[in-house]
Amino acid sequence: MAKTPKTSKTPAAKTPAARTPRQSAPAPVTGPVAAGRVPVGEPSSRPKACSILPDTTLGDDVALVAENMEKILSSPSYSLAQDDRHLLDKAEMRGVRMLLELGKPELALQADSITSTVIVFGGTQIVERPAAERRLSEARRAMARAQNTAAVPASAHASAAVPASAHASAAVPASAHASAAAPASAHASAAVPASAHASAAAPSAAGESLARELKRAEQLLAYCRYYDAAREFARLVSIDNQCDDKRDYVIITGGGPGIMEAANRGAFDVGCKSIGLNIKLPSEQQPNPFITPELCFQFKYFALRKFHFILRAAAVVLFPGGFGTLDEMFETLTLRQTHRMQPVPIILFGRDYWSKVINFQFLADSGVISDEHLKLFSYAETPEEAWQQILDFHETMKTQA
Numbered sequence: 001m002a003k004t005p006k007t008s009k010t011p012a013a014k015t016p017a018a019r020t021p022r023q024s025a026p027a028p029v030t031g032p033v034a035a036g037r038v039p040v041g042e043p044s045s046r047p048k049a050c051s052i053l054p055d056t057t058l059g060d061d062v063a064l065v066a067e068n069m070e071k072i073l074s075s076p077s078y079s080l081a082q083d084d085r086h087l088l089d090k091a092e093m094r095g096v097r098m099l100l101e102l103g104k105p106e107l108a109l110q111a112d113s114i115t116s117t118v119i120v121f122g123g124t125q126i127v128e129r130p131a132a133e134r135r136l137s138e139a140r141r142a143m144a145r146a147q148n149t150a151a152v153p154a155s156a157h158a159s160a161a162v163p164a165s166a167h168a169s170a171a172v173p174a175s176a177h178a179s180a181a182a183p184a185s186a187h188a189s190a191a192v193p194a195s196a197h198a199s200a201a202a203p204s205a206a207g208e209s210l211a212r213e214l215k216r217a218e219q220l221l222a223y224c225r226y227y228d229a230a231r232e233f234a235r236l237v238s239i240d241n242q243c244d245d246k247r248d249y250v251i252i253t254g255g256g257p258g259i260m261e262a263a264n265r266g267a268f269d270v271g272c273k274s275i276g277l278n279i280k281l282p283s284e285q286q287p288n289p290f291i292t293p294e295l296c297f298q299f300k301y302f303a304l305r306k307f308h309f310i311l312r313a314a315a316v317v318l319f320p321g322g323f324g325t326l327d328e329m330f331e332t333l334t335l336r337q338t339h340r341m342q343p344v345p346i347i348l349f350g351r352d353y354w355s356k357v358i359n360f361q362f363l364a365d366s367g368v369i370s371d372e373h374l375k376l377f378s379y380a381e382t383p384e385e386a387w388q389q390i391l392d393f394h395e396t397m398k399t400q401a
Contacts, residue, residue, distance in 0.1 A: 101304040105277070105297045109312070112295065113245055117252040117275065117312045118237050118390065120230060121328045122259020122319030122349075125220055128228070132221040139217040143210045150207070226319050226350060227262045233317065233349075233383035234266025234274070237390075242272045249314055249390075250275060254305075255296060259319045261288035277305050306331065315390040316346045317380075320353040336376050337369075345393040346377040347386050354379070 058064055076084055087093060127135075234251045241249040251267045253260035255276025267274035268290040276291035278298045287296050299305040310332070318329050329348075335341040348354040360377075363369045380386035 098301055098304055101299055101301055102307070105308050106311075108294060108297070109275075112247065112273065114247045114250050114273075114275075114295075114312065116248045116314040117250045117309075119309055119313050119316045119328075119332075120234065120251060120253050120259065120263035120319070121316070121321060121325045122226065122230060122262075123223075123321035123325060124256055124258035124260070125322075126223045126226050126258045126262075126320060127220075128262070129221070129224040132217070132224050136214075136217040136221050139210070139214040143214050146204075146207050146210050150204070223320060226259065229349065229383050230259045230262035230319050231266040231269070233386055234263040235270050236266075236383055236387045238267040238272035238274070239270045247273065252277065252309065252313075253291075254279065254324070255287040255291055256285055257288055259321065261290060264288055264290035277308055279305055310335065310341050313342070313344050314394065315344050317349055317386055318347065318354075319349045326357075333373075333376055337373055343393075343397060345390055347380050347389055348377055349380050349386060351379040351381065 072078060076086060081087060088097060237249050238251055241247065250273060251263050252275040253263045255264070255278035260276070264274045264276060265288070273292040273295060274290070276287050276296040278285065278287045278296065279302065280298055280300050287298075297308075306328075309328070316328075316332050318325055329346075332341075332344075332346055336344070336346065360369075360374060364371050364374055378389060380389060
């Protein structure tokens with residue numbers, strides 16, 4: 001029996017699997033790149049996260065660093081906050097500005113040993129006599145000019161109304177000249193509109209305004225006596241109260257013209273100090289020239305200015321004035337009425353003026369204030385009377401204490 005030959009059991013050759021070539025590990029990075037820096041002028045090997053990032057390392061650019069240092073030193077953010085005017089002017093810094101206005105005058109008054117003040121309020125339009133007389137003369141001249149203009153003869157207006165072509169009537173046939181028999185006045189009146197006669201009869205608005213200004217100037221001239229009285233009052237108050245180390249009854253005003261000027265001037269006359277609390281207004285207002293220089297302050301905020309008026313007040317004297325004077329008067333009366341300030345005499349100078357401006361008795365009769373509130377103020381007619389009332393008030397306060 002024939003044997004089947006053995007077949008070789010050699011394993012079948014396997015097809016080798018596709019192999020991914022092994023990636024070699026990156027070589028270690030050394031030098032500036034290893035430290036995260038790229039030499040100046042060489043691009044970074046890392047992709048930029050933002051398109052605005054530079055392609056080079058700016059910190060190694062010596063010129064650029066020097067330029068940046070100059071910008072740092074000149075930047076407003078690097079200046080001290082107290083020296084940064086732009087910062088202090090911001091609305092968010094209002095509280096800081098108010099604190100400065102609170103502290104600056106207080107430190108100055110303490111340095112001058114001022115322990116008490118006498119407030120003098122009054123109108124800015126009440127000036128000394130020479131200035132009031134000049135104002136009246138100007139008003140009279142303006143009125144005279146207006147009257148002379150209005151007094152031009154009516155015939156002049158009529159002739160002006162006749163057209164130039166009328167003069168050509170010389171060339172018109174003789175028959176036309178028969179019309180010359182008609183009264184010339186008829187032609188003149190026909191040429192002048194009726195409205196012109198009406199306007200001539202009625203005073204113009206400009207004339208009424210000038211007449212009003214003339215009347216006001218005459219009244220203000222009569223009020224010059226209040227300027228003189230305020231000046232004399234301040235002299236009396238100042239002369240005997242600034243000889244000691246501590247200064248009492250120092251005159252304090254709003255620092256402006258008119259009655260305020262008169263009060264500062266009275267202290268100036270006798271070589272004494274006085275205070276001016278000027279306020280920054282849209283229409284520039286310069287302080288009067290009689291205030292003690294180191295005691296003249298400019299305020300931005302009315303509230304802080306009012307605070308300094310009241311803080312050391314030993315008396316309040318109100319001469320005739322307008323809205324500003326009325327504002328200060330009512331504020332002081334309200335503070336006294338509500339016991340929110342120290343007791344002080346409130347003196348209205350010139351009963352005739354104040355009784356016409358405000359009927360205080362009517363307020364009491366109407367029940368809106370009590371009879372006791374009428375005792376919060378008094379009247380004075382002379383500087384001596386006003387000063388004596390202040391002295392008597394404080395003498396009474398000492399006795400009661």
